Amino acid sequence: MTSPQALRESLDGKWRHVREQSRTELAAMDLAYDHSLSLHEARERVLGQLKQLVDTGTPAAGFRTENGGTGDPGGAVTGIEMLAQFDLSLMVKAGVQWGLFGGAIENLGTERHHAMIPGIIDLSLLGCFAMTETGHGSDVQSLETTATYDPSTDEFVVHSPTPGSRKDYIGGAAEHARVAAVFARLITLGEDHGVHCFVVPIRDQNGDDLTGVTTSDCGHKGGLGGVDNGRIMFDQVRIPRENLLDRYAQVDDQGTYSSLIESQGARFFTMIGTLVRGRVSVGGSASAATEVALSIAGRYALLRRQFSGPSGEVVLMDYRVHQRRLLPLIARSYAFRFAQNQLVARMHRIQTESDPDPIAQRELESRAAGLKAMQTEHATRAIQEAREACGGAGYLAENRLTTLKADTDVFTTFEGDNHVLLQLVAKEMLTSYAKEVDGLDPLGMVRFAAASMADIVKERTAAGNLIQRLIDARPGADEEHDLLDRGTQLSLFEDREQHVIETAARRLQNADNADPAEAFEMFNNAQDHVLKIGRVHIERVVLEAFTAGIARCEDEEIADLLRDMCSLYALSVIEDDKAWFMEHNRLSDDRAKAVTAEINNLLTKLRPHTELLIEGFGVPEDTLDAAMLG
Amino acid sequence: MTSPQALRESLDGKWRHVREQSRTELAAMDLAYDHSLSLHEARERVLGQLKQLVDTGTPAAGFRTENGGTGDPGGAVTGIEMLAQFDLSLMVKAGVQWGLFGGAIENLGTERHHAMIPGIIDLSLLGCFAMTETGHGSDVQSLETTATYDPSTDEFVVHSPTPGSRKDYIGGAAEHARVAAVFARLITLGEDHGVHCFVVPIRDQNGDDLTGVTTSDCGHKGGLGGVDNGRIMFDQVRIPRENLLDRYAQVDDQGTYSSLIESQGARFFTMIGTLVRGRVSVGGSASAATEVALSIAGRYALLRRQFSGPSGEVVLMDYRVHQRRLLPLIARSYAFRFAQNQLVARMHRIQTESDPDPIAQRELESRAAGLKAMQTEHATRAIQEAREACGGAGYLAENRLTTLKADTDVFTTFEGDNHVLLQLVAKEMLTSYAKEVDGLDPLGMVRFAAASMADIVKERTAAGNLIQRLIDARPGADEEHDLLDRGTQLSLFEDREQHVIETAARRLQNADNADPAEAFEMFNNAQDHVLKIGRVHIERVVLEAFTAGIARCEDEEIADLLRDMCSLYALSVIEDDKAWFMEHNRLSDDRAKAVTAEINNLLTKLRPHTELLIEGFGVPEDTLDAAMLG
Structure with a gap:
C-alpha cells in the first residue's frame, strides 16, 4: 500500500513545514463557523480568533525583518491559505489586516509608515483596505475619491464628491477598523495626478466614526458572515501630508508633486503591482477550500451506498457518473496545487530579492491574476458539484459544503473580477x-x-x-x-x-x-x-x-x-x-x-x-x- | 415600441389570471426573507405568511371539489410557482403542506382520509411528508421504516428499525407538523408488501412529541431558513388500521392484504405517480426564481457602467461577454416557461379527467421528472451567473441574488436527484x-x-x-x-x-x-x-x-x-x-x-x-x- 505521506509531501511543496504546523495548530483552535450567531457575534468571534493567530508566526512572516517581520512572504501566503481549510471568514479577516492593509503600508509607504507595522502584526492597529467604490470596482483607475493638498495647513483633504465615490464592500469598515488605507485621486496645485494611497484614521478608541467620516454596514452577504464589510464616506477629512504613502510619489510642503515614474498609468500599475500577494492568497485559499469540499464529498462517496448492484447496495464512488463528477475535479485541484506552489515560490523569490527584475515582476502579476481567475472559477464549480454529489446531506450546514460554497462565492469577484x-x-x-x-x-x-x-x-x-x-x-x-x-x-x-x-x-x-x-x-x-x-x-x-x-x-x-x-x-x-x-x-x-x-x-x-x-x-x-x- | 404586455401574455400561458392575481396580491404581503431573524423566528414568520395565503384560493385550488377544494390543479401549481418569485421558504412550506402532504392524503387516501382536507387547506391541520430516510433518498423502494399490522389490536405498529431508517430532511418535522404522511414497508401476517403511506400523528397540541416519536432538527441549511426541516424516529408507534392510505391497497381486520395492482413495483410506482405535482411545482418554482435573478442581473447590466468606451463609460450590457453571459440564459428561461406551461396544462387535463389514460399519465411523470431536472440545473447555473455578473453588489444579501442561489440550491436534489x-x-x-x-x-x-x-x-x-x-x-x-x-x-x-x-x-x-x-x-x-x-x-x-x-x-x-x-x-x-x-x-x-x-x-x-x-x-x-x- 502506497503511503499518503509521500503523496502529501509531493503536493505540499516548499512551505511544507508551514502546512504541517497549521494542520495541528489550527485544528486545536475551534475555528468552525457557527451559524447560530448573529452577524455582530460572528464578527466578534472571528476577531477573537484573529488574535489567536498573532503568535503562530504567519502574520510576522509577511513583513520584512527591518520592519518587525520575519521576511518570509511564501510562508505568509501559505499560512493564509491554510486558514481557508478551517474558516474563510477568518482567512479573509487575516488577509485584509496583514495582507492588504499591512501590504499597502509596507509596499507603498516609507520608513515613517513602517513604524505602524508592529502594531499591524499584533493587531493593536486594526486597518482596512479602502480601494473599491460603489461606482468603480473593476476600473480602479477611475476611482472618484479625492485627496486635495492644502498648502495652507500642509494637509490633504480627503473627500467623497459623489454617491458613486463611496468606499464599498470594505472588509473591516463596518466595525473593527480604526484606520483605512484609502485610494484616492491626488490633487495638488490644481492638477489631478491619479490614484494614490493615503492613511486615513476613521474611528476613535470607542469605535465611533471620526469627524467627517461616515461608515455604514453592508449587512448580510452570501457568506463570510464573520467579515464586517462596510462603506465609508468622507466629508472633507483632513490628514497630515505625511499620510500619503509616498514610496512612488511625493508631495512637498509647497504642494509640488514628484515621482520617478513619469507616466500616470505606469505609476498606478507599479503601485498596484506591489500588492500582488492578495491575488496569490485568494487563489490559494480558493483552492484550499475546494480541497476540503472534495475531501468531504469524496469520503462520503466512499461511504454512502444507494441502489442495489450485483452484490448488495452500491457505493456511490463505484458509479461511473459519480467518478466522472468527482475524479476530474480532484485532478484539477492537484494541478492547481502544483501551479500554486510554483507561483508562491516565484513570488517569494522576487519579493525577497534586493533588486527584482521588472519583467519577472510583471509576469508574476499576470500569472497571479490568471491563476486566481481559474482557481476561483474551479472552486465555484467544484464545491457546487461536491454539494450536489452529497444529496440532501450536502445541503445541511453541519456538513460544511454549503458554507464553503457560500463563503468562496465572492472569490470570483474580489481581488479582481x-x-x-x-x-x-x-x-x-x-x-x-x-x-x-x-x-x-x-x-x-x-x-x-x-x-x-x-x-x-x-x-x-x-x-x-x-x-x-x-x-x-x-x-x-x-x-x-x-x-x-x-x-x-x-x-x-x-x-x-x-x-x-x-x-x-x-x-x-x-x-x-x-x-x-x-x-x-x-x-x-x-x-x-x-x-x-x-x-x-x-x-x-x-x-x-x-x-x-x-x-x-x-x-x-x-x-x-x-x-x-x-x-x-x-x-x-x-x-x-x-x-x-x-x-x-x-x-x-x-x-x-x-x-x-x-x-x-x-x-x-x-x-x-x-x-x-x-x-x-x-x-x-x-x-x-x-x-x-x- | 412593442408593448411588454403582449409578450407577457404570450409567456403567461393558460393560468395568466393566477399570475396576475399573485403579482399584486403577494407584492402587498411583505414576503421578503429577513436574514436578521434566528432560525426559529424565521420559521414562525413564514408560518404566519402561510396563513395569509389561505384566502388567496391557491391552497383550495389543489384539491377536488368533493373534498372541499376548487379543483384547479393547474391554478394550484401556478400559484405555488408564483410564491417562488417572492420567497422560496414560503414556496416550500406551501408545497409541503398543500402539495406533498395534502396531495398524499387526497391521492393515496380514500373518503375517510379526505375528511382531513378542509383542515389541511385552512392550516388547522399541519402536516409533513415523511418519505426520505437517512439511508435512502433516491432509492425510495428500499426505505426501511416498517408498519407492521397487529391483528390483536387492529393497529399498525410504525417503527424505525435502524439508524438509517430515520426520516430525514423532512420539511415541517422540526417544529410545525402535527401529523406525518409516513412512507413505510407494510408488513402483515409475516409478509412485506413494500412501501405504503400511513397517517401518523407526531405531536400533541403543545407541539411535544407523542409517545414513541422522537423528532429532531436538521438545523441550519444552505438556504431555506424559513423551513423547519427535521428528523423523525419511531419507536413502536401504534396507529389505527384506518390510517393506512388505502386507495391502492387495503388490509382487512384479519390482516389480509389486497390490492388491484398485483406487482409490488407497479403498485409503488402507481402511488408515487399520483404525486407528480410536486415535481411540476419544483421545476416551475426553480424557473420562477431564475427569472427573478435574471431580471435583477439584467436590469443591473442596463444601469451599471464600467470602463471607458468611445462615448463615456460603457454600460455592462454593451459588452459582448456580458451579452453572452446573460442573454442565452434568458432565452433558456423563455424556453422553459413555454415547456412548463405545456406541462402544467397537460397535468391539469389528466388530473381533472374522470378516467385518465395510464400511458398519458406515465408520459406526464417522465416529462415532469426530466423537466424538473433540467429546470433546476438551469436555475443553479443561471442564478450563479447572475450573481457573478453583478460583482460585489451581487454578493450582498440586500440584492437578493445570493438568497435566490442558496434557497434553490437543493432543488437539484429534492423531489428526486x-x-x-x-x-x-x-x-x-x-x-x-x-x-x-x-x-x-x-x-x-x-x-x-x-x-x-x-x-x-x-x-x-x-x-x-x-x-x-x-x-x-x-x-x-x-x-x-x-x-x-x-x-x-x-x-x-x-x-x-x-x-x-x-x-x-x-x-x-x-x-x-x-x-x-x-x-x-x-x-x-x-x-x-x-x-x-x-x-x-x-x-x-x-x-x-x-x-x-x-x-x-x-x-x-x-x-x-x-x-x-x-x-x-x-x-x-x-x-x-x-x-x-x-x-x-x-x-x-x-x-x-x-x-x-x-x-x-x-x-x-x-x-x-x-x-x-x-x-x-x-x-x-x-x-x-x-x-x-x-
Whole structure:
C-alpha cells in the first residue's frame, strides 16, 4: 500500500513545514463557523480568533525583518491559505489586516509608515483596505475619491464628491477598523495626478466614526458572515501630508508633486503591482477550500451506498457518473496545487530579492491574476458539484459544503473580477506577441506565424528542457493511446494557445488605426476570443507546472499515480474544449472520441486510489468537520 | 415600441389570471426573507405568511371539489410557482403542506382520509411528508421504516428499525407538523408488501412529541431558513388500521392484504405517480426564481457602467461577454416557461379527467421528472451567473441574488436527484424504443434504425403537424443562415436524440442475457451515455414547446422577437454540445463555427430589446427588491 505521506509531501511543496504546523495548530483552535450567531457575534468571534493567530508566526512572516517581520512572504501566503481549510471568514479577516492593509503600508509607504507595522502584526492597529467604490470596482483607475493638498495647513483633504465615490464592500469598515488605507485621486496645485494611497484614521478608541467620516454596514452577504464589510464616506477629512504613502510619489510642503515614474498609468500599475500577494492568497485559499469540499464529498462517496448492484447496495464512488463528477475535479485541484506552489515560490523569490527584475515582476502579476481567475472559477464549480454529489446531506450546514460554497462565492469577484483578470492576462500575451511580430505587415505576420511559431508562446513556464524533450519525443497521432502521452498533451495545449493568440492578434491588428468607436467595436466583437487567450494560457501554465512537479517526485509509485492524475487533468481540459480542437483540425472525429474513452479508462484505473488521492490533499480527516462522515 | 404586455401574455400561458392575481396580491404581503431573524423566528414568520395565503384560493385550488377544494390543479401549481418569485421558504412550506402532504392524503387516501382536507387547506391541520430516510433518498423502494399490522389490536405498529431508517430532511418535522404522511414497508401476517403511506400523528397540541416519536432538527441549511426541516424516529408507534392510505391497497381486520395492482413495483410506482405535482411545482418554482435573478442581473447590466468606451463609460450590457453571459440564459428561461406551461396544462387535463389514460399519465411523470431536472440545473447555473455578473453588489444579501442561489440550491436534489431523474427519463425512452424494435436481431436493429427512424423519437411532443412541416421545409445545409431555420434546429435536436438512444440501446442490448455483475458493468460503463438520453430528449421537448408557443402568439412583432429568442435557445444548446454534433458528423467544422457566429449575430440583434425581454418575465420591477436597482 502506497503511503499518503509521500503523496502529501509531493503536493505540499516548499512551505511544507508551514502546512504541517497549521494542520495541528489550527485544528486545536475551534475555528468552525457557527451559524447560530448573529452577524455582530460572528464578527466578534472571528476577531477573537484573529488574535489567536498573532503568535503562530504567519502574520510576522509577511513583513520584512527591518520592519518587525520575519521576511518570509511564501510562508505568509501559505499560512493564509491554510486558514481557508478551517474558516474563510477568518482567512479573509487575516488577509485584509496583514495582507492588504499591512501590504499597502509596507509596499507603498516609507520608513515613517513602517513604524505602524508592529502594531499591524499584533493587531493593536486594526486597518482596512479602502480601494473599491460603489461606482468603480473593476476600473480602479477611475476611482472618484479625492485627496486635495492644502498648502495652507500642509494637509490633504480627503473627500467623497459623489454617491458613486463611496468606499464599498470594505472588509473591516463596518466595525473593527480604526484606520483605512484609502485610494484616492491626488490633487495638488490644481492638477489631478491619479490614484494614490493615503492613511486615513476613521474611528476613535470607542469605535465611533471620526469627524467627517461616515461608515455604514453592508449587512448580510452570501457568506463570510464573520467579515464586517462596510462603506465609508468622507466629508472633507483632513490628514497630515505625511499620510500619503509616498514610496512612488511625493508631495512637498509647497504642494509640488514628484515621482520617478513619469507616466500616470505606469505609476498606478507599479503601485498596484506591489500588492500582488492578495491575488496569490485568494487563489490559494480558493483552492484550499475546494480541497476540503472534495475531501468531504469524496469520503462520503466512499461511504454512502444507494441502489442495489450485483452484490448488495452500491457505493456511490463505484458509479461511473459519480467518478466522472468527482475524479476530474480532484485532478484539477492537484494541478492547481502544483501551479500554486510554483507561483508562491516565484513570488517569494522576487519579493525577497534586493533588486527584482521588472519583467519577472510583471509576469508574476499576470500569472497571479490568471491563476486566481481559474482557481476561483474551479472552486465555484467544484464545491457546487461536491454539494450536489452529497444529496440532501450536502445541503445541511453541519456538513460544511454549503458554507464553503457560500463563503468562496465572492472569490470570483474580489481581488479582481475574473473576466477582467483574464483580459489582463490576454493583453499581456498580446502585447508580448505584438513585440515579437513588430514591424511586420499583415502578410508578414501570417508568414511569421506559420513559419516560426511565436517564441512568446513557446517560452516554457516551468522546467523548460524537460518539457521541450517531452514535446519532441511525442508519438504520432496515429499511435495507440498517444493521447496519454505527456508530450502530446503539452503540444496540444501549446498549439491551441499559439493559434488563439495569433488569430486574436490578426483580428485586432487594425484596431490601433481605427477611430475609437470602430476600435471599441472590433475589440468588443473579439472579447470572448480575447478571454480565451487568458484561459488557455493559464491551462498551459498549469499543465507545465504539474509536469515539472512530477519530475521532482522521487517516489516512483507516487509519481505513477500523479502521472495518471496529470493525464486526467489534461484530457478533461481537452474534453471541455473539444469542439475547438475539432473545429481547428487539431483532433479528428475518432481522436475526439478517444479523449472521452481515455478519460473513462483513467477513471477505472484511479477509482481504487480514491482514498489515497483524498489523503494527498492533506486535510486531516478529523478536521473535515462534516457530521455525515460520522 | 412593442408593448411588454403582449409578450407577457404570450409567456403567461393558460393560468395568466393566477399570475396576475399573485403579482399584486403577494407584492402587498411583505414576503421578503429577513436574514436578521434566528432560525426559529424565521420559521414562525413564514408560518404566519402561510396563513395569509389561505384566502388567496391557491391552497383550495389543489384539491377536488368533493373534498372541499376548487379543483384547479393547474391554478394550484401556478400559484405555488408564483410564491417562488417572492420567497422560496414560503414556496416550500406551501408545497409541503398543500402539495406533498395534502396531495398524499387526497391521492393515496380514500373518503375517510379526505375528511382531513378542509383542515389541511385552512392550516388547522399541519402536516409533513415523511418519505426520505437517512439511508435512502433516491432509492425510495428500499426505505426501511416498517408498519407492521397487529391483528390483536387492529393497529399498525410504525417503527424505525435502524439508524438509517430515520426520516430525514423532512420539511415541517422540526417544529410545525402535527401529523406525518409516513412512507413505510407494510408488513402483515409475516409478509412485506413494500412501501405504503400511513397517517401518523407526531405531536400533541403543545407541539411535544407523542409517545414513541422522537423528532429532531436538521438545523441550519444552505438556504431555506424559513423551513423547519427535521428528523423523525419511531419507536413502536401504534396507529389505527384506518390510517393506512388505502386507495391502492387495503388490509382487512384479519390482516389480509389486497390490492388491484398485483406487482409490488407497479403498485409503488402507481402511488408515487399520483404525486407528480410536486415535481411540476419544483421545476416551475426553480424557473420562477431564475427569472427573478435574471431580471435583477439584467436590469443591473442596463444601469451599471464600467470602463471607458468611445462615448463615456460603457454600460455592462454593451459588452459582448456580458451579452453572452446573460442573454442565452434568458432565452433558456423563455424556453422553459413555454415547456412548463405545456406541462402544467397537460397535468391539469389528466388530473381533472374522470378516467385518465395510464400511458398519458406515465408520459406526464417522465416529462415532469426530466423537466424538473433540467429546470433546476438551469436555475443553479443561471442564478450563479447572475450573481457573478453583478460583482460585489451581487454578493450582498440586500440584492437578493445570493438568497435566490442558496434557497434553490437543493432543488437539484429534492423531489428526486437530477441524475436519478434523468436516468428515469432515459429508461422510459429506452423501453419505448425496445418495444419498437422488439424481436429484431442486432443486424435487423441496425437496419431498422437506419431505414425508418424509430417512431418513438419522431413522435412530436407538441404541435405535431406544425413541427413536421417545419422539418420537411428546412433548407439544405449549404444554404446561408440555415442554422437559423427552425426546421434545421428541430431536425438537429431530433436526430441527436435518435442517435443517442439507438447507440445506447445497442450498447445495452445484451445486458438482459448477461449475469448480474456483467450487466451492472455494462450499464455502469454506459451511464453517462444513458444520462445524455434524458438530457437530449428534454431539450427537444423544450424546443418543440417553444415552437408551438410561438405559433400561438398573435402579435407579429412579439412573435418575431420570440423567434429570435427561440433560435438563441436552440443554438446555445447546440453550441454546448458542439463536440457531439461534430464527432457524429452532424456539423462540419465550418458549420460548427457558424453556430457561434450566428449566436453572436443574435446577441447583437437582441441587445436593444433587453429591457423588454426582462419585462416579458412579468416580475414587476418594484417587487425585485434589490437595493442596487435603486
